[in-house]
Amino acid sequence: MKKWRCIICNYVHEGETPPEKCPVCGAGPDKFELIEEPKVTTPKKWRCTVCNYIHVGATPPEKCPVCGVGPDKFVLLEESPGDLPAKERDAIQALLFNVSYGLYIISSIKDEKLNGMASNTFIQVTDRPLRGSVCLGKGALTAQYIKESGVFGVSVLGKNNHDLVKHFGYQSGRDVDKFKDMNYVTGDKTGCPGLLETLCFIECEVEQVIDLGTHYLFIGKIVDGDGFSDGDGFSKEEPMTYAYYHATR
Ligand SMILES: Cc1cc2nc3c(=O)[nH]c(=O)nc-3n(C[C@H](O)[C@H](O)[C@H](O)COP(=O)(O)O)c2cc1C
Structure with a gap:
């Protein structure tokens, strides 16, 4: 009317x-x-491809307030087919903050080049055989290395590893050699690097790759591991959780 x-x-x-x-x-x-x-007008949402920060506005921000990258690192979040309506989705997304996650540096190797990224999605999925999975955005260089080499390493972060999260999570291996000047071991079975300042290192060989549209879910057989903090594989330091990192970064 x-x-x-x-x-x-x-x-x-x-x-x-x-x-x-x-x-x-x-x-x-x-x-x-x-x-x-x-x-x-419904405001647009933009996701920082480096740290996953979400910006709401007509255009991406000049500078990501979390990791400092420019507007070229932001992608427009469009409603994907099969997703819930935006309001319902946001409400359920808020509930997911109650789910706890650890934090890891996932590494891989390609033609002797090493790379790694921060991730909160590694979990053990079966015990006989031991298997783990990790879910990584397709745009991440590490995901591409894993897809091609079929191997990945997992360095499990402790509560003091904030610097490693920033180093591996806020910049891409396309712009910088992230393992230069790092202390690491080279995995016996996969050749993937494991960071010595972390709690332990696990090596995986990919058995399945599930294409989730924006991400790959890698399921790997755990083929080797090393504990770093006290020599017996069980660290005295507590593991870092995603929530703890966000509360203390
Ligand atoms: C705390 C934290 C957790 C992250 N978790 C994930 C994750 O589970 N999956 C993912 O694709 N990216 C995740 N990221 C973003 C990647 O670490 C980031 O995009 C990285 O720069 C990719 O590096 P690359 O291009 O060298 O592989 C996370 C970043 C941070 C800071």
């Missing part, structure tokens, strides 16, 4: 056309103007 305002007395009339005569001041239809309703 359209709305018309009398320019003489501000009376508002609702209808397809203005009234023949204003019921308040008696002005004719030529004294009425159409009231334009403000257009409702």
Whole structure:
């Protein structure tokens, strides 16, 4: 339904056309103007491909407030087919903050080049044989290395490893050699690097890759491992959780 305002007395009339005569001041239809309703636009959401920060606005931000990268590292989040309506999805996403995760540096190797990235998605999935899975964005260089080499390493972070999260999680191996100047061992079975400042290192050979559209879910057989903190594989230091990292970064 359209709305018309009398320019003489501000009376508002609702209808397809203005009234023949204003019921308040008696002005004719030529004294009425159409009231334009403000257009409702749904704000766009942009995801930082480096640290996963979400920005809401018409355009991506000049600089990511979390990791500092520029607008070129942001991608538009579009509703994907099969997803819940945006409001419902946001409400359920908030519930998922109650799920706890650890933090890891996932590494791989390609033609002797090493790379790694921060991830909160590694978990053990079976015990006989021992298997682990990790879910990585397709845009990450590490994901591409794993897809090609079929191997990945997992360095399990402790509560003091904040610097490693920043180093491996806020920049890409496309721009910097992330293992230069790092202390690491080279895995006996896979050749993947494991960081010595972490709690332990696990080596995996990929058995299955599941294509999830935006991400690959890698399922790997655990083929070797090393504990770093006290020599017996069981660290005295506590593992870092995703929630602890966000509360203390
Ligand atoms: C705390 C934290 C957790 C992250 N978890 C994931 C994850 O589980 N999956 C993912 O694809 N990216 C994750 N990221 C983002 C990648 O670490 C980041 O995009 C990285 O720069 C990719 O590096 P690469 O291109 O050298 O592989 C995380 C980043 C941070 C800071």
